[in-house]
Amino acid sequence: MLINWYPGHMAKAKRLIEANLKVIDVVIELVDARIPLSSTNPMIAQFIGQKPSVVVLNKADLADPAVLKEWKAYYVSQGRRVMLLNSRDGKGVQQLVKLVRTLAEPKLARWRARGLKNRSVRTMILGIPNVGKSTLINKLARRSAAKTADKPGETKGKQWVHIGDQLDLLDTPGVLWPKLENQVSAYRLAATGAISDAAFDMETVLTQLVAELSQWYPQLLTARFKLDALAADPMETIEAIGRKRGCIVSGGAVDLEKTYKLILKEYRDGKIGPISLDRVGEFADKGRDSQ
Structure with missing residues (x-):
């Protein structure tokens, strides 16, 4: 059962992400806590490069706590910032906002040194379809800013969402990789x-x-x-x-x-x-x- 699922809007989403990354300060990589590496698009590491980033294990309430603890330790051992999140009830969302601001601070300091004191932090959420991006964005914005659905491929284009004081987020469609070999x-x-x-x-x-x-x-x-x-x-x-x-x-x-x-x-x-x-x-x- 070799599943290949890479419709046209996936290729378009990839181009959209690559075109907008240059204005992003911090990348939030969202994965499914039940299947952290299976739900990690290998292309995202290429997208992120050396940008500050945090990997968020979403739907943590649906995962085995003992196994989740092992995954958190694994990501730390890989030098990654990692957070557990349940986007349904918002547990962990404010801690995520604080971490994004912390990761963006060195770049903002350089902007302030150049006289641009009101520059907002710009973040982007990357992940595969149906991993909970839209639900998380709505929790961050405390309103229905992004459409949510129980089926993959619902977010069609980009949209900027203001999620707090000098903090803006770029929503992007979920992207699967072209061929699932594993x-x-x-x-x-x-x-x-x-x-x-x-x-x-x-x-x-x-x-x-x-x-x-x-x-x-x-x-x-x-x-x-x-x-x-x-x-x-x-x-x-x-x-x-x-x-x-x-x-x-x-x-x-x-x-x-x-x-x-x-x-x-x-x-x-x-x-x-x-x-x-x-x-x-x-x-x-x-x-x-x-x-």
């Missing part, structure tokens, strides 16, 4: 909603997801779906969930399509529990695309 990362991106549901095979993604949940979070899976035990075959577990939830078609067979969507929604909404799919050991020594 199939583990590809399915995890699909599972979390970064890729349109129409662009992948539901059975393949759900089989992989249930296999990993069975390995790492068996108690959460059995508790949520009231299962006595988990089968060795993920498909048997999926069918058991379908029967428990009444996803049955005429003749008594399990409605697999309905069951896939049910499991996927409950995972994405955090109803199964706090879950992390990416683990530091998978990536730290190998690199992102070498699994």
